[in-house]
Amino acid sequence: MSNAQLMKMKDTEAMNAMFKPMKWMAEQGFIDRWPFQKRQTQLWIEGMKWYPRWQDQARYLNPTRGFFYYGIPDYGPPIDHGTLIDSHVRRCIRDFACGMQSGMTSPARPWFELEVQDKDLMKYGPVKNYFEICNKRLLAIAGHSNIYDGFYNSYEELATFGTATWGIVEDFQDVFRAESYTIGEYFLGCGPDGRVNAFTRSTWKTVSQIVEEYGEEMCSPTVISMYYNNQSDAWRRVIQLIEINDDRIPDYEDFAHKHTRAITWEDGSQQNLYLKLEGFNEFPLICPRWQPRTTHDNYGNGPGADFLGDVRMLQMMQKKKLIGLDKVVDPPLQADSTVGNVTTLPGAVTRFSASTPNAGVKPLYQVQIDLAAIREDIMEVKQAANEAFFTDLFKTMINDDRPGITAYEIAEKKAEIMNMLSPIVNSLNNTQHNPAVLRMYNIARRTGQLPPMPKELRGNALQVKYISILTQAQRMMGLQSIQETLGFFSQNAQVFPQMIDNVNQDAIARGYMEDIGLPSSYFAELGAMKKLRDQRAKAQAEQQKQQAALVQAKVAHDAGTGAGAAANAPMGQGSALDALLAGMGGNGGGQ
Numbered sequence: 001m002s003n004a005q006l007m008k009m010k011d012t013e014a015m016n017a018m019f020k021p022m023k024w025m026a027e028q029g030f031i032d033r034w035p036f037q038k039r040q041t042q043l044w045i046e047g048m049k050w051y052p053r054w055q056d057q058a059r060y061l062n063p064t065r066g067f068f069y070y071g072i073p074d075y076g077p078p079i080d081h082g083t084l085i086d087s088h089v090r091r092c093i094r095d096f097a098c099g100m101q102s103g104m105t106s107p108a109r110p111w112f113e114l115e116v117q118d119k120d121l122m123k124y125g126p127v128k129n130y131f132e133i134c135n136k137r138l139l140a141i142a143g144h145s146n147i148y149d150g151f152y153n154s155y156e157e158l159a160t161f162g163t164a165t166w167g168i169v170e171d172f173q174d175v176f177r178a179e180s181y182t183i184g185e186y187f188l189g190c191g192p193d194g195r196v197n198a199f200t201r202s203t204w205k206t207v208s209q210i211v212e213e214y215g216e217e218m219c220s221p222t223v224i225s226m227y228y229n230n231q232s233d234a235w236r237r238v239i240q241l242i243e244i245n246d247d248r249i250p251d252y253e254d255f256a257h258k259h260t261r262a263i264t265w266e267d268g269s270q271q272n273l274y275l276k277l278e279g280f281n282e283f284p285l286i287c288p289r290w291q292p293r294t295t296h297d298n299y300g301n302g303p304g305a306d307f308l309g310d311v312r313m314l315q316m317m318q319k320k321k322l323i324g325l326d327k328v329v330d331p332p333l334q335a336d337s338t339v340g341n342v343t344t345l346p347g348a349v350t351r352f353s354a355s356t357p358n359a360g361v362k363p364l365y366q367v368q369i370d371l372a373a374i375r376e377d378i379m380e381v382k383q384a385a386n387e388a389f390f391t392d393l394f395k396t397m398i399n400d401d402r403p404g405i406t407a408y409e410i411a412e413k414k415a416e417i418m419n420m421l422s423p424i425v426n427s428l429n430n431t432q433h434n435p436a437v438l439r440m441y442n443i444a445r446r447t448g449q450l451p452p453m454p455k456e457l458r459g460n461a462l463q464v465k466y467i468s469i470l471t472q473a474q475r476m477m478g479l480q481s482i483q484e485t486l487g488f489f490s491q492n493a494q495v496f497p498q499m500i501d502n503v504n505q506d507a508i509a510r511g512y513m514e515d516i517g518l519p520s521s522y523f524a525e526l527g528a529m530k531k532l533r534d535q536r537a538k539a540q541a542e543q544q545k546q547q548a549a550l551v552q553a554k555v556a557h558d559a560g561t562g563a564g565a566a567a568n569a570p571m572g573q574g575s576a577l578d579a580l581l582a583g584m585g586g587n588g589g590g591q
Contacts, residue, residue: 219275
């Protein structure tokens with residue numbers, strides 16, 4: 001027996017010994033892959049119904065997005081430039097993603113704050129300090145990881161397909177990182193409340209990637225054989241299912257009894273084999289959807305679906321325009337039978353007989369196109385694309401030359417567009433930003449990146465308050481009524497000063513500061529503010545008392561000076577004393 005045969009036999013024995021414990025666990029009922037695989041298949045069947053639409057949207061709107069029919073990754077699929085002639089809509093999607101990133105989840109400025117519903121508790125010093133530290137650390141960690149790449153990719157996917165999915169996973173180096181997916185490589189399932197509660201993904205990995213990520217002991221005999229027979233770069237399909245663990249036992253920290261369970265296996269492997277079993281304390285996937293048709297729709301409908309017909313018309317118009325221009329510049333020709341070879345190159349010679357009437361080469365027909373009218377029609381379609389993807393609003397934010405453009409200026413200039421964008425802003429806060437921030441917070445807290453939680457917060461559900469520029473602009477539209485009311489009072493208070501009694505100045509001031517998104521550290525504590533006002537009132541009272549004393553002293557001084565002057569005044573010289581005596585009937589003139 002050769003050394004190679006001996007080595008092969010040893011490898012087979014090792015693999016059999018390796019898989020024996022796993023098979024035993026499956027036989028004992030510890031894990032049965034069939035229920036997971038059955039749900040994965042059902043999600044795949046339902047999701048495939050959306051494939052034709054997604055493929056059209058990818059082809060005409062955003063050809064660099066989408067992954068269909070299990071194509072091997074990293075193969076550089078060609079872009080059909082014969083179909084996608086005009087890239088205006090692609091640029092609109094890019095502007096939308098950039099605008100949403102800078103307007104809602106900008107890495108350059110704070111865009112969220114953690115809080116609880118109890119406002120009095122938020123004023124408590126230790127609680128206030130705890131949230132300030134948490135906000136700063138979470139923003140710092142997110143800035144050093146690829147979390148913002150996940151946000152950006154989701155905005156592009158939403159604009160194109162109406163559905164986006166990405167995950168936030170724990171990372172030893174960056175604390176947490178984002179894993180971005182594209183439409184077509186995953187499928188979703190929803191619970192009775194309409195929230196996404198299941199996710200399956202089919203992806204490709206090389207043999208070496210599978211062995212390095214999951215370990216030899218978890219790989220199938222096929223992968224191990226390929227790995228040791230120099231086929232480490234061959235592709236294998238890997239399937240993953242993540243779902244809410246409906247059989248979990250609360251507070252039991254085993255992987256099979258956490259809030260969410262996940263199972264990964266090789267496609268085509270033995271039924272009871274799997275690559276990885278794991279559990280999550282919360283659902284690890286962020287699955288925003290743009291206005292699903294019904295509560296129970298697994299996928300959304302974004303502006304890409306609304307504009308698909310228009311963009312196909314735009315491509316056709318551009319193609320027709322180019323054909324018309326081509327016919328004007330290089331028209332079809334007709335030539336007499338006596339003409340030799342026709343050459344249309346500059347300076348070329350074409351021979352023909354001058355004795356034949358109408359001989360020679362001339363255009364078959366004259367093409368006259370109204371380029372101005374065609375361009376006007378094309379601009380109408382492009383303007384419709386700008387409106388569909390909110391390009392005008394986001395270019396106001398991106399292209400404004402002034403530093404630090406404020407939310408009030410955006411709301412004032414683009415109030416109508418903000419009204420149209422408000423539903424998606426609210427939806428993204430609920431379906432993407434809330435779960436993303438809370439997932440980051442929970443990972444950071446479990447890994448010791450945050451200070452201990454004050455005991456006063458136990459039992460209080462965390463909430464996320466958004467202070468991004470788009471959220472502030474949305475609130476500013478409601479603050480315009482406050483501005484108008486204060487302007488009305490300021491104009492009429494001098495005539496009717498009692499009007500000021502109708503205004504709760506502190507409530508307006510603090511509400512205004514909250515709505516424009518000022519950090520809570522900017523707010524004065526009510527106790528300190530009362531103490532400051534008492535000191536100010538005491539100082540004013542003391543000042544008024546001193547001023548009153550000065551006035552009394554001056555009056556007394558003036559009275560004493562006047563009495564002395566009157567006593568020393570000569571009689572009969574028309575002094576004030578003479579006038580006083582004359583009024584009393586006395587003889588003040590000495591006559």
